[in-house]
Every structure is written in C-alpha cells, then in structure tokens.
Amino acid sequence: MSTSTDDATAAFVVHRNLLFTVAYEMLGSAADAEDVLQETWIKWVGVDLDTVQDQRAYLVRITTRQALMRLRTLGRRKESYVGPWLPEPLLTAPDVAEDVELAENVSMAMLLVLETLAPTERAVFVLREVFDLGYDEIAEAVDKTPAAVRQITHRARAHVAARRPRGVVSPAETRDVIEAFQHAIETGDVQGLLDRLAPDVVFLGDGGGIKQAAPQPITGAGLVADLLAVSLPRIGREMTAEPAQINGYPALVLRLAGEIDTVIAVRVDDGLITGLYSVRNPDKLSRMEQETTLRR
Structure with a gap:
C-alpha cells in the first residue's frame, strides 16, 4: 500500500x-x-x-x-415495497442516547418525518440541522448555491416542524413504556399498557412482504388497543422479550427460538404512546446483534 x-x-x-x-x-x-x-x-x-x-x-x-x-x-x-416501510433499526451504543439531539434525529419517528422530504431537502436538512455544516459547505455537497441552500433549509425546516414529533422525548418515559410492554408480554396483563395509548396513536408494522405484518398503518387508540390485546398474549407464549437501546432510545427486541423476530420502538409524548413501530422484515434486522456507533 x-x-x-x-x-x-x-x-x-x-x-x-x-x-x-x-x-x-x-x-x-x-x-x-x-x-x-x-x-x-x-x-x-x-x-x-x-x-x-x-x-x-x-x-x-x-x-x-x-x-x-x-x-x-x-x-x-x-x-x-409491500406494506409500510420503516427505517432499519440500529442497536446503538449508550453514548448516542447521551447526545439528546442526535438521538432525537435518528429516532424512528424522526426518520419517518425525514422520509417526507424531497432528496435534496433531506440532505440539506440533515447537514444543517444535525451536523451544523455551513451553508457554503452544504452548497458544495448538493451542487447548489449558498443562497439556494438557505431557501431549501427554510423550506425543509417548515416542512419538518409541521410533521415532527411534538417535542424532545424523555428516555425515562420511553423506558417506562418499554417496561410496561415487557410486563404485558410476560404476564398477559395488557390493560396498563393500553391505558398509555394516545387517542391518535399510530401503529406501523414492517414485514417487507416476508413476515406477517399489518398491511396498512393502524390509527386510533381503539384499533391499536384491539391489535395489542390480541397479539401480546400470543407473543408472550411464543417469544421472549428483552429491552435494548434502538436508534438512541429504549426499545424491545422479541426473539423466537433465540433468533431476533421483531424490534418494537415507541414514541412517547406527554406520557402517552403516540407511535408504535414494529420491524419484522428480516432483511432489516441484521444490525441488531452488535452495536452501531453513530457520531456527529
């Protein structure tokens, strides 16, 4: 060399x-x-x-x-793609959670918001808002003028602000929900978990056409509660559940015969679950056996 x-x-x-x-x-x-x-x-x-x-x-x-x-x-x-598309979950190191801004920006909820941006808007938003690059640097990266980058940044910020989760999520609140999930799975008592659902909660399941998953987003506490009431006891009989740090936040990993079957991430706002993200597509679970280091 x-x-x-x-x-x-x-x-x-x-x-x-x-x-x-x-x-x-x-x-x-x-x-x-x-x-x-x-x-x-x-x-x-x-x-x-x-x-x-x-x-x-x-x-x-x-x-x-x-x-x-x-x-x-x-x-x-x-x-x-068959059914809802979710980002590929990452088993992240503890220091990602310590960087609150980074954790928020790589969370499942935020990555789904970024999915609604056009490609150049997404690049500009990520480089400016997450990595704090200067407009001149970003302009060279996306082949735009600095003035154009400023306009794109303004437009992307407004777009994200209208769709992003309500505020910075407390890891402690998320951990409480994950513990409630684990308790419900292990004991069959799902009522306490159902009581934590926000009225407008959204459930997304990503099986990629390979594993069974909800073919469409499920919205509303009543419908999501019905799904959980049916599925959690079944999961408890067939699978084991363990907490993990996924994309900077506490989440739940379900194993079947020792193999990872499902990763469940949650979004919590004001103490209530507003988003449930269940990734079952095996092609997206390959990064779950060892930690991924993320840096700004």
Missing part, C-alpha cells in the same frame, strides 16, 4: 462513523449506508490529498453526493 493510500485510509477511518451517520440519516438504511461508504472510499482514494484543505468536509461532500444518488434509487424501490 502506498503512502498516499495509507494517508487516505487513516483519514477515512477517523471520520468513518460520522460518514456512516450522515448516510444513514439520509437513507434510513444501514445496508445502503454501508454501500455509500464503500462508494465514498473508492472515490476518496483517487483524490490528491495535497489539494484537500479540509478532509472531513471533503469526505462529507462525497458521502452526501453518493447518498443522494442512492436516495433517488431507494425512492423507486419503496414504491413497490
């Missing part, structure tokens, strides 16, 4: 966790984020490092451009 390749490798390794986080925030898929990092590496080793003033900014620019291309491809793929 040449000295220049050694230097390129060293720089890439230093920033790899940041680059993965950028790509995952944009794509909601760890597998696609890893592909983007591979493409970023291939382009990076061909760069003359003597011409690069800020290696971090340059790498973020490459990653963003690759993620944008991948995001447009993903959009076409999701059009044929």
Whole structure:
C-alpha cells in the first residue's frame, strides 16, 4: 500500500462513523449506508490529498453526493415495497442516547418525518440541522448555491416542524413504556399498557412482504388497543422479550427460538404512546446483534 493510500485510509477511518451517520440519516438504511461508504472510499482514494484543505468536509461532500444518488434509487424501490416501510433499526451504543439531539434525529419517528422530504431537502436538512455544516459547505455537497441552500433549509425546516414529533422525548418515559410492554408480554396483563395509548396513536408494522405484518398503518387508540390485546398474549407464549437501546432510545427486541423476530420502538409524548413501530422484515434486522456507533 502506498503512502498516499495509507494517508487516505487513516483519514477515512477517523471520520468513518460520522460518514456512516450522515448516510444513514439520509437513507434510513444501514445496508445502503454501508454501500455509500464503500462508494465514498473508492472515490476518496483517487483524490490528491495535497489539494484537500479540509478532509472531513471533503469526505462529507462525497458521502452526501453518493447518498443522494442512492436516495433517488431507494425512492423507486419503496414504491413497490409491500406494506409500510420503516427505517432499519440500529442497536446503538449508550453514548448516542447521551447526545439528546442526535438521538432525537435518528429516532424512528424522526426518520419517518425525514422520509417526507424531497432528496435534496433531506440532505440539506440533515447537514444543517444535525451536523451544523455551513451553508457554503452544504452548497458544495448538493451542487447548489449558498443562497439556494438557505431557501431549501427554510423550506425543509417548515416542512419538518409541521410533521415532527411534538417535542424532545424523555428516555425515562420511553423506558417506562418499554417496561410496561415487557410486563404485558410476560404476564398477559395488557390493560396498563393500553391505558398509555394516545387517542391518535399510530401503529406501523414492517414485514417487507416476508413476515406477517399489518398491511396498512393502524390509527386510533381503539384499533391499536384491539391489535395489542390480541397479539401480546400470543407473543408472550411464543417469544421472549428483552429491552435494548434502538436508534438512541429504549426499545424491545422479541426473539423466537433465540433468533431476533421483531424490534418494537415507541414514541412517547406527554406520557402517552403516540407511535408504535414494529420491524419484522428480516432483511432489516441484521444490525441488531452488535452495536452501531453513530457520531456527529
């Protein structure tokens, strides 16, 4: 390996966790984020490092451009996806939860809000609001003028503000709900959990056409309560449940015969469950056996 390749490798390794986080925030898929990092590496080793003033900014620019291309491809793929699409859950390290802003932005609820943005809007929002990049840096990454980036940022902020969860979620509140879930599964007593449902709670189940899941979002406390009342006792007989840190927040992992079958993440606002996200698609559970490090 040449000295220049050694230097390129060293720089890439230093920033790899940041680059993965950028790509995952944009794509909601760890597998696609890893592909983007591979493409970023291939382009990076061909760069003359003597011409690069800020290696971090340059790498973020490459990653963003690759993620944008991948995001447009993903959009076409999701059009044929069977049932609701949910982000790929990540088993995250405890320090992600300690960074409140990062945890909020990689939460299932927030990633679903980001899904409603156009690709360039999503890239600009993530780079500005999550990673605090300057408008000039973002402009180079998305091939826009700084003035255009400011306009896109304003538009994306307004879009997200109208759809984002109501406020910063307390991990303690989420943990209480997860403990109630686990208690309901282990004892068959689901009433206490049902009492925590917000009137407008939404349940989303992602089986990807591979595992059985609700084919459409289920909205409203009554309908979601009916689903939980039927499914939780059955889960308790067939599966084990264990708490885990998923996308920066407490969540529940269900195992069948020792293998991960389902990941259940929740959104809690003002002490009530406003979102339930159940990922069963086995293609999306591959990152659940070891922690993923996310960085800003």
